[in-house]
Amino acid sequence: MIEKLEWKPLDPDFEQKMVMKSNGNLFMQDVGFQLNKIEPGYVETFLILEQKHLQQMGFVHGGVTATMADITTGFAAFTLVDKTQSVVTVDLKVNYINPGKGNKLVAKGQVYKAGSKLIFCKTEIFIENQNGLTQIAFADSIMAVISEGDLKK
Numbered sequence: 001m002i003e004k005l006e007w008k009p010l011d012p013d014f015e016q017k018m019v020m021k022s023n024g025n026l027f028m029q030d031v032g033f034q035l036n037k038i039e040p041g042y043v044e045t046f047l048i049l050e051q052k053h054l055q056q057m058g059f060v061h062g063g064v065t066a067t068m069a070d071i072t073t074g075f076a077a078f079t080l081v082d083k084t085q086s087v088v089t090v091d092l093k094v095n096y097i098n099p100g101k102g103n104k105l106v107a108k109g110q111v112y113k114a115g116s117k118l119i120f121c122k123t124e125i126f127i128e129n130q131n132g133l134t135q136i137a138f139a140d141s142i143m144a145v146i147s148e149g150d151l152k153k
Contacts, residue, residue, distance in 0.1 A: 007041030007111060010082040014040065018079060025071075031064070033071055041111035043075040049103055060100035060136070065125055069094050069139035072109035073121035077143040080114050087119060087143040100136040102129030119143040 011017055018038050022028060032053075037044035047053065047068060055061045070092050077087045109123035125137040 004039075004042055004110060005112065007080055007114065009040040009079055013083070014038075014079045017083065018043075018075060021078060022075070028071055031067065033068060035075065036106075038075075038079065040079050041076055041114065043072055043079065043109045045072045045075070045107045045109070047105040049105060053105075057099075058101060060102075060105055060127060062094075062096060064105070065096065065100070065137050066092065066094045066139070068105055068107045068125055069109075069123045069137065070141065072107040072123045072125075073139065073141040074143060076109035076111050076121050076123075077114070077119040077145075080111060080119065081145055084148050085145055087145055089141060090118065090144045091142040092139060093141070094137055094139040096137045098127075098134055098136045100127035100134070102127040102134075104128040106133065115145075117145055119145060 015038050022035050033045050033047050036046050053060055053064045070089055074087055106126045107123050111119055111121050113120040121141045123139045124135055126133040127136050
């Protein structure tokens, strides 16, 4: 399990910022990812699985799992930047440890090192079924902090 660390957000309105960012993330909405829990440096997301999220043997598709890891760690990092900044993925490594068959995907993302330019994160991804939660993957990611000025270049 990821050890939850204590972080102080640079933006006191980080929760509202998170909700606005998720509402504006059309890809996230199209796939069906939803925010469940938002804390400084920690985010939980979930996805109610549909046929379109599965591969040919009925397991959750690895691309869906990787995307969930990316979104979850990105949002965890985003809770720690100020209101003029955002984050983008620099590196993502996903380790698949179990196949996933169930009805819901759950991810728990945590920042474990936050710098002014790079934020290092971990996430754990679980499948929920009649037997409870089973971890199917874990991931490490590095997020780059970008400012509004960087976006205009």
